[in-house]
Amino acid sequence: MSENRGYGSDGDVDRAPPYPYAGEWLDDMNTKTVFLDTATVDYGDLDFASLEKIGPLVKYDVTLPEEMQARLRGAAVAVTNKCVFDEGLMRACPALRLIAVTATGYNNIDIDAASRLGIAVANVPGYSTSSVAQFTLACMLALATRLVDYDAAARDGRWTRSVIYTLGTWPTFELEGKVLGVMGMGAIGSEVARLAGAFGMRIIALGREGIKYDGGWERVGLNDLAERSDFICIHLPLSPMSRGIIGAEFLSRMKRTAFVVNMARGPIVDQAALNQALRSGRIAGAALDVLEEEPPPEDEPLLSAPNCIITPHIAWASVESRRRLVEEVATNITAFLRGEARNRVA
Structure with a gap:
């Protein structure tokens, strides 16, 4: 969608406008979602069908910092629990439109940079x-x-x-x-x-x-x-x-x-x-x-x-809690693709 190219206060990142226009451009593209660290939430007992219904889903158990840029290439949506998103990484991922955090806390995301670059960020409050x-x-x-x-x-x-x-x-x-x-x-x-x-x-x-x-x-x-x-x-x-x-x-x-x-x-x-x-x-x-x-x-x-x-940071992780988390993340992504604000923190 050429009319959207060059959008953003940074002036040098070729990306489409952020929410609320998400649905307009995502209707015309293959919405690839990359889940960078499924091992943080899946202990072999979760079903990711709700995420798979949204579009192509690529899952990685763990992603090291040096692997993130390559794995996010072409992805419109990134799903993560603990992977760090700084401004440099986000600038290097021009297709990225949404970071869906599988947690309530989001201090691993540079929220100010995401806002400047037109990248939405959504969290999941209350699931645990x-x-x-x-x-x-x-x-x-x-x-x-x-x-x-x-x-x-x-x-x-x-x-x-x-x-x-x-x-x-x-x-x-x-x-x-x-x-x-x-x-x-x-x-x-x-x-x-x-x-x-x-x-x-x-x-x-x-x-x-x-x-x-x-x-x-x-x-x-x-x-x-x-x-x-x-x-x-x-x-x-x-x-x-x-x-x-x-x-x-x-x-x-x-x-x-x-x-x-x-x-x-x-x-x-x-x-x-x-x-x-x-x-x-x-x-x-x-x-x-x-x-x-x-x-x-x-x-x-x-x-x-x-x-x-x-105990090893496990208080949140009952099976019911983790199932709610995945379903809420899927709902956050679906809402974003429809141009709706849901659990937005950026």
């Missing part, structure tokens, strides 16, 4: 709310019951060698009556609060003091949250304000019997400070589904820290 909330409660229960330790004790022979019918090595406690401090009262944080309330927990949440959330939960300041909570559950987005917010000062204000549970982003927690707090007994324990570096190096100190449950 139930999964992450369930996983959060599972971690809290595991910490309260010392589930991981007692399972290991039963398997390594300590129970077999016990002189009584049971083991009482680690005291356990009930969630009922304990205070849950939630950092981030979005969809996930609110669902965690609702579930925790069913266990009889009292809920406080980080926010402007003196104002209650819609669920009736009390808003408190950061110091109050640290000092009053038996569990701190983190569901904040990563931002300059949230980076390192769980640091030495925050941890020093916590009860010695309290726990940190991070299901959000690794850099929100100062890992060195948390490691010190765990090893010194400053706090009772932690559960982390995210770390600063993923996967972590073999010598990551938290991997051997006492009473610290670590």
